[in-house]
Amino acid sequence: MGGSFVSYFCVSTDKQSRSGLGIEAQRAPLASYLAGFGAAPLADFVEVESGKRNGRPELGRALSECRVRKATLVVAELDRRARDAHFLLGLQRSGIAFTAADMPNANRLTVSIMRWSHHERVPVRC
Numbered sequence: 225m226g227g228s229f230v231s232y233f234c235v236s237t238d239k240q241s242r243s244g245l246g247i248e249a250q251r252a253p254l255a256s257y258l259a260g261f262g263a264a265p266l267a268d269f270v271e272v273e274s275g276k277r278n279g280r281p282e283l284g285r286a287l288s289e290c291r292v293r294k295a296t297l298v299v300a301e302l303d304r305r306a307r308d309a310h311f312l313l314g315l316q317r318s319g320i321a322f323t324a325a326d327m328p329n330a331n332r333l334t335v336s337i338m339r340w341s342h343h344e345r346v347p348v349r350c
Contacts, residue, residue, distance in 0.1 A: 228295040229258060229323075231265040232286040234311070235272055250300035257325035258298065266293055283311060287318045296321040302330050 231254055235246035247270060258264060269286035290297050297315070302324030315322055316335050324330055 229298045230295045233270045253325045254300040290320045302327040
C-alpha cells in the first residue's frame with residue numbers, strides 16, 4: 225500500500241472521549257497497522273458525536289484533507305463504523321481511498337454491502 229494517510233476516530237460521547245479509552249482503544253491498533261507500512265498519519269481527526277445525530281463534521285474535514293494531500297483515509301475499525309450509515313455513505317460517495325486496521329482488504333464493494341445490510345435496521349452509533 226504505502227503512501228500517506230489521514231486517520232479518523234469517532235467516539236459516541238464526550239465522557240468516552242475524556243476517558244481516553246475510546247480513542248486510545250482505536251489509536252493503538254491503527255498505529256500498529258500503519259507501522260507495518262513504515263507510515264504514520266499526516267493528520268488525525270477525532271469526532272465526538274452522539275449516535276442519535278447524523279452530523280459528522282470531522283469526517284468531512286478528514287475527507288477534505290485526504291483530497292488535498294492525496295492521502296488514504298484510515299480507521300481502526302471498519303466493522304464498528306458499519307453501524308454508522310452516515311459514515312458509510314460519506315465514504316462511498318467521497319471517492320477517497322480508504323483502509324481499516326481491522327479489515328485491510330475491504331473495498332468499495334464491501335462498504336456498499338455493509339451500508340445496504342445495515343440500512344435503517346441498526347441505530348447509527350460511533
